[in-house]
Amino acid sequence: MLDTAPPEALTALHDTFGFPAFRGVQEHVVARVLEGRSTLTIMPTGAGKSLTYQLPAVMLRGTCVVVSPLIALMHDQLRSATANGIRAATLTSADTDRMATMDAFRAGELDLLYVAPERASQQHFRDLLSSAPVSLFAIDEAHCVSEWGHDFRPDYRLLRPLLDAFPDVPRLALTATADQHTRADILAQLGIADDGLIVAGFDRPNIRYAIRPRDSLQRQLKAILDENPGPGIIYAPTRAKVEQLAEALGASGRRVLPYHAGLDPAIRARNQAAFVASEDMVMVATVAFGMGIDKPDVRFVAHAGIPKSIEGYYQETGRAGRDGDPAVAVMLWGAEDFARARQRLAEVEDHRRASERQRLDALAGLVETAQCRRAILLRHFGEHPPETCGNCDNCLEPVGVTDATQLARKLLSAVYRTGQSFGLGHLEKVLTGQGDDRITQRGHDQLSVFGIVTAQEAPMLKSIARALQARGSLVPTEHGGLALGGNAREILKGEAAVEVVVAPPRERRRGKQRGATLNPVDDPLFQALRECRRELAHEQGVPPYVIFHDATLRDMAAARPGTLEEMGRTSGVGSRKLDAYGEAFLAVIRRH
Known part of the structure; x- marks a missing residue:
């Protein structure tokens, strides 16, 4: 049976936050905290995680200590807490009033104290906490404590001695992204009993998911900006790409700024502050940007390449629509994204390689599916959603699936017979029987695969090559060619089938797009x-x-x-x- 908060919690909820009732599992989490029981809560971004420790913080005697991974996130939450009349402070390297904050803590004048894990794990911080009552330890972004989490932070692993030094203080761990393996690790690492797990579900019904092949990145991104006038984030894979896209998209009149670790810190801080304050600005950034931003009115998130995993995708897209209003998440992907990601697997430690490969395969499945995107996402996190959601590209504009096994075998055979060292352009010419000097000099016009693809089949070659690269059946060579990989030999022998998604015409897709905002702009x-x-x-x-x-x-x-x-x-x-x-x-x- 789920826990019920006492009546005084509802009074405090309205007085502090102005809300007439709890949302989702908030009440059950707050009830456990008020009873002194430790809890791990999995709640989707935008579901009100911070309220589950901020409300007890104003009701309980003592200070709630919040461990948070980023200074920007702490300062953002500090600002919101203070606006609601909560007595809060941060203790970070960026603060100039650290002595005053420590004095306020000792005097019992703080409801909330935010710290980074690097400080929280130090003996001197433990000594400080011994000088005044502590009501609760809240560990935000708790997936960082797990090596299996997608964003592991070693300093989170050092928190246990601090928690154990205060055995009577309850622990509340919070995250939006943790699969079953990661959850078990968090519970063990933070010393929370298995029956302390509350999973609110992962669905973000207000986000419309769309995933498309990348064909003209700037044009595609410009269309997204045109369709969504509110604030947005575009994630690019490299610093150079961030700079290039920010400049190109900013030339169209919309305010677009870059954010990445290579920028001067003052410029980075200025750009971030401008974005947080804006009602229509777009930030082009590496994935370093976003965890530290508690901006609720982001109307779209676009990926200019694939994220690292489904967990990463879920967290990054979850930065859109935290206010509950409609938002859009669009991923634009290319075969080369998966090629690079599979090459990087060789650099991963041996004991993690298999799990990282599984994550990449799961992401390829999400990208390639003709089924409901939301259902794939939610099943990944152990849920049992309906077969369709009505708010993703595949549900709104159903796509077809075609058996491309024979054409895939022709392509793989051409890769093999030409020596596994040529790119798709050369292979297409061979397969469609287009002779040129390069082909005749190498004798590729004499191969059995020369001219075996018909004019009707030829337009499918790029889609099949992209699908085979996403799955790892084709892998890039050092000089940009393609070679057999994964299950290519099983496909060639007829032991494995290849199905590919056939997208609707671009004209039909574009005609159905609609903006994300429901604000009454004419009022x-x-x-x-x-x-x-x-x-x-x-x-x-x-x-x-x-x-x-x-x-x-x-x-x-x-x-x-x-x-x-x-x-x-x-x-x-x-x-x-x-x-x-x-x-x-x-x-x-x-x-x-």
Whole structure:
């Protein structure tokens, strides 16, 4: 039976956050924390993980210590907590008031104290915690503690002695991404009993997933920007690609900035601050960007290449639509992405190579499927979803699957007979019987595979080559050719079939695209409320969403409260925000 929070928790929920009720499993997690029981919670991004420790922090005696992996994330959460009237502080290398923070902790004046794992694992920090009551240890991004997690951080592995030094303080581990193997490892590493696991589910129904072959990257990305006017993130595989795409896409008029570890730290910080404060900016970044951003109104995430794994894809796309409004996640992939990823497997430690290969194969399955993308994602995390979701590209625009085994055998045979050293362009000419000097000089016009592909079959060769490379049946050579790999010999012998997805025509795809936003852009009151929010945010030096989310402004525009009491019943308006901003927004409503 699931736990129920006491009535005073609902009162504190409304007073602090302005919410009339808990969402999903929040109540069960909060109830366990208030009872002093340790818990590992798997909740999707945007489901309100931070509330499950912030609410107990204001209700319990002592300070909740939050271990978080990135300074930017800590400062972002600090800003939001403070806006809700929670007494919070960070203790990081970037803070100049560390002594004042430690004094405030010792004096019992903090509800929340955020620290990085590198500091939390030190003896001097343990000594500090011994000087005042600690109510809870919250370990955010807890997948970082596991070697099986997709984002392992060794310093997370050193937290156990700190936790064990305070045996009566409950532990709350939180993550959005952990498969069953990773969950078991987190429980063991942090000393949480198996019955302390709460899995909220992984579905993000407001995100529309789409995965397409990359054919003209800049054109495809430009189309995504045109369709989605709100803030967005584009993930590029290299720093050079980040710079190139930011410059090219920014030339079209939209504000587009780069972010990667090679930028000057001051420029990086400035670009990040601009993105967080913006309502329409696009950030082109490496995957280093995003975990430290608690920006709820990101309307799209686009991948200009494949992520490292399904776990990575889930986490990166999960940075879109954290406010619950519609959002879009688009991946543009190429065969060379998988070729490079399979080459990198050779550099992985022996004991991890098999699991990393499985992850890459699972990602290839997601990319190549004709089935519901969401169902593939959720099954990967151990769920049993419906066969269709109605909000991914394959559900909205069903694709066909064709048996391409015979054509794949012709292609693999040509690879073998030409010596496993030529690229697809040369192989296509051989297979379709197009003679040129290079082909005749090497005698490839005399091979049995010369001219065996018909004009009707030829357009499928690129799709088949891409599919075979994604699966590892074709692998790149050092000089850009193609060689047999994986199960190529089984395919050639007729022991394995090859099916490929046939996408709908581009014209039909483009015709069905629609923007991600549901904001009532034609409502002058909603726009006036947004302008008021923008001015207040500018005055206070905080992002607009820290004042109120768009959903709260939509509710205001619909309900048109006439008094502070009525406004206090709007979801997302807590007592602190009502006192700070209520009159300003009431004045806007009265004018309309």
